[in-house]
Amino acid sequence: MYFEIFRQMNKQLGQIDKWLDATDAYAKAKSIEPNLFLDFRLAPDQFPFVRQVQIVTDTTKLAAARLTGKEAPTFADTEKTIDELRARVKATRTFLDGLVAADFDAAATRVITQPRWEGKVMSGANYFLEHALPNFYFHLNAVYALLRHNGVNLGKRDYLGALTQTTP
Amino acid sequence: MYFEIFRQMNKQLGQIDKWLDATDAYAKAKSIEPNLFLDFRLAPDQFPFVRQVQIVTDTTKLAAARLTGKEAPTFADTEKTIDELRARVKATRTFLDGLVAADFDAAATRVITQPRWEGKVMSGANYFLEHALPNFYFHLNAVYALLRHNGVNLGKRDYLGALTQTTP
Numbered sequence: 001m002y003f004e005i006f007r008q009m010n011k012q013l014g015q016i017d018k019w020l021d022a023t024d025a026y027a028k029a030k031s032i033e034p035n036l037f038l039d040f041r042l043a044p045d046q047f048p049f050v051r052q053v054q055i056v057t058d059t060t061k062l063a064a065a066r067l068t069g070k071e072a073p074t075f076a077d078t079e080k081t082i083d084e085l086r087a088r089v090k091a092t093r094t095f096l097d098g099l100v101a102a103d104f105d106a107a108a109t110r111v112i113t114q115p116r117w118e119g120k121v122m123s124g125a126n127y128f129l130e131h132a133l134p135n136f137y138f139h140l141n142a143v144y145a146l147l148r149h150n151g152v153n154l155g156k157r158d159y160l161g162a163l164t165q166t167t168p
Numbered sequence: 169m170y171f172e173i174f175r176q177m178n179k180q181l182g183q184i185d186k187w188l189d190a191t192d193a194y195a196k197a198k199s200i201e202p203n204l205f206l207d208f209r210l211a212p213d214q215f216p217f218v219r220q221v222q223i224v225t226d227t228t229k230l231a232a233a234r235l236t237g238k239e240a241p242t243f244a245d246t247e248k249t250i251d252e253l254r255a256r257v258k259a260t261r262t263f264l265d266g267l268v269a270a271d272f273d274a275a276a277t278r279v280i281t282q283p284r285w286e287g288k289v290m291s292g293a294n295y296f297l298e299h300a301l302p303n304f305y306f307h308l309n310a311v312y313a314l315l316r317h318n319g320v321n322l323g324k325r326d327y328l329g330a331l332t333q334t335t336p
Contacts, residue, residue, distance in 0.1 A: 001169040004293070004297055005297065005301075008297045008298060008301075008302070011298075012302065042210075042313055042316060042317045043316045043317055043319075046316060111336070117333060119335060119336075120333040120334065120335055121333065121334055121335075121336050122331065122332060122333050122334075123332075125172070126331070126332040129172055129173065129176045130176060130179075130328065130329075130331050130332060131328065131331060133173075133176075134176070134180065134305070134327065134328055135324075135328070137302070137305030137306075137308075137309060138305075138309060138312075138324070138327060140305075141305060141306060141309035141310070141313065142309070142313065144306075145210055145309065145310065145313045148210060148211045148214060149210045149211055149317070151211070156303075156306070159302065159306060160298065160299065160302055160303070161298075163290065163294070163298050163299060164290060164291075164294040164298060165285060165288040165289065165290050166288065166289055166290075167287060167288055167289075168279070168287075168289050
């Protein structure tokens with residue numbers, strides 16, 4: 001199910017694009033500078049909006065890279081505008097678009113580590129379920145909540161996107 | 169992977185218990201009534217804290233029930249205190265604790281619907297990936313963000329909980 005969940009994460013990153021459009025529209029209606037949003041925070045000791053977008057894209061690309069062995073795109077983390085955040089989301093989605101189901105064949109049993117774990121490791125399966133997926137949604141929702149809190153016109157449909165429904 | 173993801177959702181619901189403990193501790197340190205938190209919102213037109221906890225437990229129990237055919241516990245939605253929210257989380261987790269991997273054998277191909285979809289249906293696989301899982305994390309993070317925004321002492325470790333790490 002790894003591939004299917006990454007396809008969903010890719011879709012959710014695409015929703016960020018729509019949220020950024022709504023942010024531009026809100027700023028225009030209020031005659032404020034839209035790039036001000038990049039520094040907003042939900043709490044003084046929580047990362048600002050720009051960092052939340054950086055982390056949700058990093059979490060996705062690094063999880064996909066670690067679970068497939070593919071090389072992820074690198075970003076300079078220097079975004080100053082909403083347009084630069086759009087480009088980062090787009091580059092992350094392009095990387096995900098290039099992955100196929102077979103790339104994840106060995107995902108569950110890969111050995112994953114990162115510097116902050118000080119030598120400890122996780123199986124790919126545990127890393128994905130306990131770390132990557134919760135962190136992805138944590139930062140995705142931090143992005144959404146920051147915009148909602150600051151007045152941008154968003155609702156649950158903008159979060160979920162289109163659903164694959166049929167008429168029986 | 170359905171069973172494994174529901175086990176993770178169960179773990180995340182357990183983290184809410186720790187967040188409620190931190191809320192009690194914060195309220196005590198500030199000499200405020202902890203149950204005030206139930207009415208807090210991140211935006212005037214977003215559901216308050218009590219409703220976010222109600223929805224994250226409902227989303228979990230209903231998804232598990234729809235994908236397994238088991239009957240979920242029902243709640244009166246009348247919680248007025250943090251202790252009553254604790255009881256709701258606990259009852260939801262007890263329901264999840266009773267499920268085994270084989271209960272999800274037919275999950276992907278079940279036909280799921282709900283009244284607000286006006287007759288349309290989703291496959292169990294699409295419902296889980298596109299609707300249940302994103303909604304679960306949406307409301308889980310709304311609970312977390314509301315507390316963080318209002319000063320409760322929480323961090324990423326309180327969100328993720330313990331990780332299954334080993335020393336190679």
